[in-house]
Amino acid sequence: MSIEKETVEYVAHLARIELMPDELEKLSRQLDVIIDFIDTLKKVDVASIAPTSHILPIQNVTREDEPTGSLPIEKVLVNAPLRQNGFFMVPKVIEDNP
Amino acid sequence: MDICRLTASELIEKLRHNELSPKDIVESLRKRIRALEPQVRAYVRLDNAPLISKLLETVFTPDPNKPLKGIPVAVKDNICTEGHATECCSKILEGFRPPYDATVIRKLKEAGALILTKKTNMDEFAFGSSTENSCFGASRNPWDLACVPGGSSGGSAAAVAADEAFLALGSDTGGSIRQPASFCGVVGLKPTYGRVSRYGLIAFASSLDQIGPLTKDVKDAAILLNAIAGYDSLDSTSVNIKVPDYTEFLATDIKGIRIGIPKEYFVEGMDQEVKEATDEAIAELRRRGAVCKEVSLPHTQYAIPVYYIIATAEASSNLARFDAVQYGLRAAGEAHVQNMISLYKKTRGAGFGEEAKRRIILGTFGLSHGYYEAYYLRALKVRTLIKRDFDRAFAEFDCIVTPTTPTPSFRIGEKAEDPLSMYLSDIYTISVNLAGIPAISIPCGFTSKKLPVGLQILAKPFDEEMLFKVAYAYEQNTPWHLEKPKL
Numbered sequence: 001m002s003i004e005k006e007t008v009e010y011v012a013h014l015a016r017i018e019l020m021p022d023e024l025e026k027l028s029r030q031l032d033v034i035i036d037f038i039d040t041l042k043k044v045d046v047a048s049i050a051p052t053s054h055i056l057p058i059q060n061v062t063r064e065d066e067p068t069g070s071l072p073i074e075k076v077l078v079n080a081p082l083r084q085n086g087f088f089m090v091p092k093v094i095e096d097n098p
Numbered sequence: 099m100d101i102c103r104l105t106a107s108e109l110i111e112k113l114r115h116n117e118l119s120p121k122d123i124v125e126s127l128r129k130r131i132r133a134l135e136p137q138v139r140a141y142v143r144l145d146n147a148p149l150i151s152k153l154l155e156t157v158f159t160p161d162p163n164k165p166l167k168g169i170p171v172a173v174k175d176n177i178c179t180e181g182h183a184t185e186c187c188s189k190i191l192e193g194f195r196p197p198y199d200a201t202v203i204r205k206l207k208e209a210g211a212l213i214l215t216k217k218t219n220m221d222e223f224a225f226g227s228s229t230e231n232s233c234f235g236a237s238r239n240p241w242d243l244a245c246v247p248g249g250s251s252g253g254s255a256a257a258v259a260a261d262e263a264f265l266a267l268g269s270d271t272g273g274s275i276r277q278p279a280s281f282c283g284v285v286g287l288k289p290t291y292g293r294v295s296r297y298g299l300i301a302f303a304s305s306l307d308q309i310g311p312l313t314k315d316v317k318d319a320a321i322l323l324n325a326i327a328g329y330d331s332l333d334s335t336s337v338n339i340k341v342p343d344y345t346e347f348l349a350t351d352i353k354g355i356r357i358g359i360p361k362e363y364f365v366e367g368m369d370q371e372v373k374e375a376t377d378e379a380i381a382e383l384r385r386r387g388a389v390c391k392e393v394s395l396p397h398t399q400y401a402i403p404v405y406y407i408i409a410t411a412e413a414s415s416n417l418a419r420f421d422a423v424q425y426g427l428r429a430a431g432e433a434h435v436q437n438m439i440s441l442y443k444k445t446r447g448a449g450f451g452e453e454a455k456r457r458i459i460l461g462t463f464g465l466s467h468g469y470y471e472a473y474y475l476r477a478l479k480v481r482t483l484i485k486r487d488f489d490r491a492f493a494e495f496d497c498i499v500t501p502t503t504p505t506p507s508f509r510i511g512e513k514a515e516d517p518l519s520m521y522l523s524d525i526y527t528i529s530v531n532l533a534g535i536p537a538i539s540i541p542c543g544f545t546s547k548k549l550p551v552g553l554q555i556l557a558k559p560f561d562e563e564m565l566f567k568v569a570y571a572y573e574q575n576t577p578w579h580l581e582k583p584k585l
Binding site: 008011017018023030031041044051052055056058076079082088093 | 193194195197198291292304305331334335337397399400402403404406407414418422423424425426427428436437438439441442443444446447448450452455456458459460462463466472473475476477478479480481482483485517518521533534559
């Protein structure tokens, strides 16, 4: 086993994805095969190799710190499943004090 | 005259001579789509709404600043079109109507193109190689309706192959333009990373994604790339290098061009008919005067494992935005959802399809505490080695030629239950994205069952000119691009 079911369950929680028990079973089996395959990378000697996160020779792209146009609020909210008074609506985030 | 069979460059000529009007073009396209879609299913959410949302000219008036005036363009379902549904063929984005246009769409509109309101089918979030992962179901390969069109831009490729589109946009993260182009017998080009703005492309893996053309021939690909390439301040990875007129490189002389043939690509697992077609294509390039020699890309075998760590890691981060708050699906019944975490988990559990869940979880795994160094960081280092392979090869060669895929199209359902075998089908296309270089797939023959085979040409960063030169020379001396599927 290169990955345990408990690990898959934990990682799914980190990824904020609810899995049904049969999904978890199937996914664990498939990920085991995939990670086993990915483990071929362990054969490569990378001791003195620098990582490449992207291939362009450009870094820290910034623009002038000047106000520019942006979408109006009604357009920003147009796709929100729930909205009120110009805001996105979410469940209560801060718990009540007991 | 069957208008739908024409290429975009032929349409442009006929418009200029007033032999056609934009209204004629859209009307025949509408009829063609209506007649063929029950079989091909290249488009999603088709209904009776107009294909083009603006008034169409019945008499064409030319405009020198609008080279694509009156030409319809089909768009993959992950590229934002203002006011028209863009859902990445995912349930989690159901009903999403972007409040803005992607930069490529803005540029196409400025060039006079007519953007189709209905989008082309794709694997959910571009996760796949067959369109079978679309929440709308798979598209069909116009050459054999029991086979997949490839993916993830399978809808765009099938539409172009079936003459249901003249020009189409796709996106390519590990082969998603080139592989379907190869399976459907059309031209597909992945530009250099940084050549085309991704602003408004719903992100999959940000260090790999590029938007590019799927077209009937090489000249049309040059015309479409002309319109979409260029610097954009809204994409910080967009590079400010002048865009040439790519149509100027459609020469037929490739004498002396040095072509590398990577020996690691001609190994076991390659279909015999694909090998024969590729060998014959290389022989044709030799006859045209190119100098073809073997080259080694020694880290090729690691491209797929590297890709499936990096691409899924980036995807897990990019897809965190689907949070039930800003857009898309929200798990039903606020009453059942007590807090944010359960809102996220229920929405994402219900909204993402199987492959999306698999990739997000794999990507999260590779980035998680205790595994980051063994997986993600190691993959970034091997990526350096893969890129160096290409740097070395291009010190000696002008371009590299390979098959686009190891096999022709496969049957719908054949690989659906075996994700690893699906991943392995991307073996020849994936390295290109890891190295950020441009590549094109062009038709180079058919199997005995009349399934198309694609030839892939790879060049140095920002040397799309070389791709056009070699691809056009080959195309103009072979008959493959003129063949049409029987539908």
